Amino acid sequence: MKKFCILVASLAAASALSGSAASALDYKVGALEIDSPWSRAVPKGAKVAAGYMKIKNTGTEPDRLVSGSTSVAGGLMIHEMTMDNGVMKMRPLPSGLEIKPGETIELKPGSFHIMMTDLKQPIQRGKPFKASLMFEKAGEVDVDFAVEAAGATSAAAPAHDAHHH
Numbered sequence: 001m002k003k004f005c006i007l008v009a010s011l012a013a014a015s016a017l018s019g020s021a022a023s024a025l026d027y028k029v030g031a032l033e034i035d036s037p038w039s040r041a042v043p044k045g046a047k048v049a050a051g052y053m054k055i056k057n058t059g060t061e062p063d064r065l066v067s068g069s070t071s072v073a074g075g076l077m078i079h080e081m082t083m084d085n086g087v088m089k090m091r092p093l094p095s096g097l098e099i100k101p102g103e104t105i106e107l108k109p110g111s112f113h114i115m116m117t118d119l120k121q122p123i124q125r126g127k128p129f130k131a132s133l134m135f136e137k138a139g140e141v142d143v144d145f146a147v148e149a150a151g152a153t154s155a156a157a158p159a160h161d162a163h164h165h
Contacts, residue, residue: 027141027143029140031063031101036155037051037053038145038146038155039146040109040147040150041150047117048116048117049119049123050115052106052107055099055104056099056105057099063098063099063137063138065096065097065135068133069131070129070130071129072120072123073116073118073119075117076114076131077092077115078112078115079093079115083110109153131143131145
């Protein structure tokens with residue numbers, strides 16, 4: 001009986017942990033679902049950092065990520081990075097980033113991303129930070145950015161890979 005109680009307690013703890021991980025990584029505002037916001041650690045003294053995530057529009061109308069803010073940076077803009085004949089080009093998207101109905105947009109290294117400028121504090125691996133994202137129709141949503149290693153190419157695999165909305 002004692003082994004059974006330990007097993008039940010272990011399963012309950014695992015379930016609670018996976019549930020809290022899901023709520024910590026996934027956000028919903030209006031018809032938009034925001035999955036796994038993350039950033040890379042930056043060297044001490046760096047003045048810029050980038051943020052990444054997936055945004056899915058489950059609605060019937062397009063929406064647009066237009067701006068945001070965070071206490072770790074003086075500015076937060078929506079950017080696009082492209083390669084043109086081997087030359088990296090980065091440009092702000094002054095009208096924001098459109099997410100069409102049924103579409104999932106991935107902000108990732110080498111593509112669309114959030115550019116945080118005038119960093120006020122170091123962004124360090126394992127030390128998440130908060131930001132507020134503003135969408136044209138859905139409005140504002142507060143998110144927590146996980147911070148991965150400096151060279152990371154994607155967010156660490158969350159413990160809730162089987163989690164579905």
